[in-house]
Amino acid sequence: MTVSRRLFVTAAVTTAVAASSSSLALAAPGPAGTAAAAAPEPPYRIPISSKDSPDEVVAKASQVRPTERQIAWQRLEQTAFLHFGVNTFTGLEWGTGDEDPDVFQPSGLDTDQWARALRDGGFKLAILTVKHHDGFVLYPSRYTRHSVVSSSWRNGKGDVLRSFADSLRRYGIKVGVYISPADENQYLHGVYANGSARSPRTIPTPVEGDDRSGAAAVRSFTLDATDYGAHMLNQLYEVLTEYGPVDEVWFDGAQGRIPPEKVETYDWDSWYAVIRALAPNATVAVRGPDVRWVGNEGGLARENEWSVVPVKDSGNGSIDYALKYDAPDQGSRDALADARAVAQYVQWWPAECDVSIRPGWFHHEDEQPKSVEQLTDIWFRSVGRNSVLLLNIPPDRRGLLPDADVARLREFRERIGRELPEDLARDARARGDGRRPSYAVDGDPDTAWACPAPSRGTLTVDLGRAREVDRIRLGEDIRRGQQLEHAVIEARVTEGAGWSVVTGVDTVGASRVLTLATPVRAREWRLRVTGARGAVRLAEFGLYRSRV
Template identity: 75%
Template sequence: MSVSRRLFVTAAVAVASSGGTSLTLAAPASATGTPFVPPSPAFVEPSSRIPVGPDDTEAELVRKASQVRPTARQIAWQRLERTAFLHFGVNTFTGLEWGTGDEDPDVFQPVGLDTDQWARALRDGGFKLAILTVKHHDGFVLYPSRYTGHTVASSSWQGGRGDVLRSFADSMRRHGIKVGVYVSPADENQYLHGVYANGSARSERTVPTLVEGDDRPGGGASFTLPATDYGAHMLNQLYEVLTEYGPVDEVWFDGAQGRIPPDKVEKYDWDSWYTLIRTLAPDATIAVSGPDVRWVGNEGGFARENEWSVVPVQEKDNGRMDFALSYDAPDMGGRAALVAARPVADYLQWWPAEADVSIRDGWFYHADQQPKSVQQLTDIYFGSVGRNAVLLLNIPPDKNGLLPAADVTRLREFRERIDRELPENLALGGRVTTSPGTITVDLGTVREVDRIRLAEDIREGQQVEGCVVEADGTGGWSTVATAGTIGASRILLLPRPVRARRWRLRVTRTRQSARMAEFGLYRSRS
């Protein structure tokens, strides 16, 4: 089979189905900018992390970036598109956003708790994974932990037998939603009454640490890992969560430090925490202070116009992955960014962006706040999912333990709006032809299009640096949209519908041959 025929057959399947078959495109010889450079003989085997050094040239950096590949867990995570956060705890009842750590646990009284209601609302809103604040910065834990008294077991709610995490995990799985947990590294209660920032040295610790009256059956796995006193405290709580509440699909960390004197910093034992998670939950992504997923750099829900999943990183204390450039840099992985980060970067890593935002102004429930409008949420969707990021939308339960009715309605309206924005893909069944750097789709008849969805097959990395979408109208081919990066998902919004029978995607600049998974054409509905 000739190369051109192989590409044609592959392309025909690729546009007809978004299920992983893809088209290989090398940028044409006339592509602007640095031309495609094939791998040198010193080819590095595909990896999610490739070392770099200060002496690497721009060409070497770009070549290495083209060889970075996502892990299976990262691919699965990027396909989720819409994920949910549920900030719930003592702050829900005190009105604070950052608790003090000395709250009376009895303030926690969600007398109408219904996590099935949460799950139904999220499912109907199109969400695929939900993350619960199992422990926020105040240190209050939403399950009866053996390692602190600052938990639901110290509340009179449900006679001290309540377990929000158990209810949450069971409900999410019952409704087909993946389970994520947020366990805050900061812990105000442990600072006031425990071991946070107590100055202890790292030493070998055995996890789980058995306690008096420990009801766990013997013979379970145990680990010896380096940690401070507080690091061991976190390891024990992570062990409880990851062994007693079923499979966990995401473990979410931020890098927050407690609100403590500057001489009382706790150096977190990231390497030991990661090791425990990888062992107990090997399929779970670790975000955002973690090696799998990074913070997009703002809490507004918007990714950069050109968002790269391959970015330069540094490895900091105890194995924490950190940005080589500022977290809010306007360019995280383009050629200029690779060069700018060269003096300090340790690796180029597949580290895709998660764009977080709350449906209300606050992260916890406040009765005087209202949810964002459907239009605001739609703009956020296109600014996150449409820019190679995964949306993490926070919907805070109220004091009764329910998602507010207005928020539930808004989630459903949001899903319905996105369904109208991207209805059936008009390119399905179209006749596809290819030439160097170009995919052409003949729809068979003139159709109106105002939304274009592109996706690379990220199993082969992120390669596209520039592309153009053109339509063949009455005056011949004309440009209707341009873009830089594509990645796992790029959605282009046309200012007005364009009528044409033939459409084409021209890749004008790539790092390595680009494999396309989707060239979708849509006409939104009002």
């Protein structure tokens, strides 16, 4: 979020640890046992060192593969954020932690309205700010009174998270939660940044009158944490065990607005361990092992966005960018060579592009949503550049998405539909070297044309008759990594004549959309791979004529 990330020193992101200094127990009440071994992950992270030559680092990068979680997340393409809480009613972007909870009074909360608008806007997953930096919690937690239970709204019986999760599932949308690592309220209560040491903590920590006590199904964890780290673990436990399946857990790295000599060293390893145990299919972003922040809050990826990037250790199960978080190049051959002195790994770490539909992250009456043209430009520069778009749409004081925003989401989806209507290449006649060229045009992301060699391969598509094309969509089979480093796209604009270069591309990854300033009319089109790290598997070669 705008305020949060501008105020922490680095945009560090993290990697999960299957086994760490935290001992993890998954057991019924009683003596802690040992967690069952998880299924082995693919090589999503491979060690490198300064002793590796540039070519050796590139060779290692070519062997990195995404996890199933990461593949599923990248295929979402477009996700939503909903910033909602006490800030909605105070007008702040970063709360103070001492707000009167009774200020939270959504007069007409309708999460079904949110879900319908998101579905109609083409979103497949949405993330709710369950807790922002102020510490106010949108569900009745056992571990704080700074929550909906202390508001007279619905007589203290309200539960926004419950309503949100139920509505999203009703409309076929995946559920994500954001729980801020920073907590101004817990700082005021002497828990956050109190200097406590990490020590083994039992999670969930029993509380007086705990309704879970004695429940045979309660699983216990023993994890290393500070006082505040344990507070976060207990809230994660509540959210991940009482609200149905969670598909994404979203953290940032914000520190509270505390004196410079005060700092809370987050227990990332323990937090990730409990997420992996309770929500094994959930993506952890963007301060997490699965997804990284793109480096800006304008929703814009780099022209060439690599999913494999160099990273370095930063403690407590966390990793950080080896290069500057907003460096113009994170994963090219030059970037990998430059990072060797400081990086410990190359990792599959795809980019998420976050941006708000309005200037602020929370709703403000005097702000208006972005235009369709602005949102479309953002889509092409995020989804069209091997990234996932995370668009924030903040509910207003009524607890509704504003009419203007709802209309804009629908218009946005319709506009993208006109930008990329019928795929003219779908099931067209395809030929080429390598294996199974028809797989590039069959519409199945799990099948792909396999190039014959790392740095060459030619795929030709015959549309049957001359057609105008001004949008080209490409996608690699990322289960085999991200390999393409350069390709040329050509068309035979005059039947029987030679090939004319239409455009070129340096990176593809999961999704790359190229726009042609002037439509090109041709029957035959071809793609020539001229540079790659490993043999390219192309799962998509789509040709479109926009109707804008």
